[in-house]
Amino acid sequence: MPVTVTEAAAKHVSKYLARRGKGVGVRLGVKTTGCSGLAYKLEYADEVAPEDLVFEDHGIKILVDPKSMPYLDGTQLDFVREGLNEGFKFNNPNERDRCGCGESFRV
Template sequence: MSITVSAAAARHIQRSLAKRGSGLGLRLAVKTSGCSGLAYAIEFADAARPEDLRYESNGVTVLLDPKSLAFLDGTELDFVREGLNEGFKFNNPNAKAACGCGESFAV
């Protein structure tokens, strides 16, 4: 069971944490939302919670609540640039369907 971060995502996260001036890493979660049923939640984490699962990948700490692991196990967090747009991309082997806008997914 694991969550990984690509080299491109790790560079972006490290730059963002440095610009922010603090932070332990990223907190990932899954919430009920969107037309496909589930959506990714991502935020900076300043401290770990007692229940958090902790993963280290490419020098970045990723914290995950245990309930989200079933939906995110094996996921790679990437950072991509497509034309003028850039952002995080979840390469999730558990996702069986996604909405057209890419904001939500189903398992």
């Protein structure tokens, strides 16, 4: 299944890339850390690496490294505002459990 972004996330990424003046999209991955084992990595990407899996949704490129793909398959990246806080939220159908602090997850 593809990795997708919501319209809200796409607008936020587009705005940030325009302000930044460069970039091809966002790079999404996972790293081993935290109490539950895995944490999401998200960064703005300036170029597409040869090994990247590239998805495009709402005009935004999402780059995923092949090692992270089994954990991110079908994930939707959203951008939410809750009160005074705002940030990216990962809607991952593979997530089985999340640590109490919300920093890591398990599949």
